[in-house]
Amino acid sequence: MTTPYELVSRHVAALLAEAQAASIPPETVAGTLITEAVRILKQHRKPDDIRSELMFVIDNLEDRDYEFMRP
Secondary structure (H helix, E strand, O other), rough: OOOHHHHHHHHHHHHHHHHHHOOOOOOHHHHHHHHHHHHHHOOOOOOHHHHHHHHHHHOOOOOOHHHHHHH
């Protein structure tokens, strides 16, 4: 069974390859994907839920060494 991540990842890889062939920068593709993701989320979730999810992603942009997660 395919996971949602596997499904999306496969399509994003194909999209990036197609964009490269069309000389579209990957950051342009990424920004457009964010816009589309928010559009989809707005159809199913409240703005505060979307805001919380986006803030979580923003808050975790940097790789961090979380001491409490060490074995």
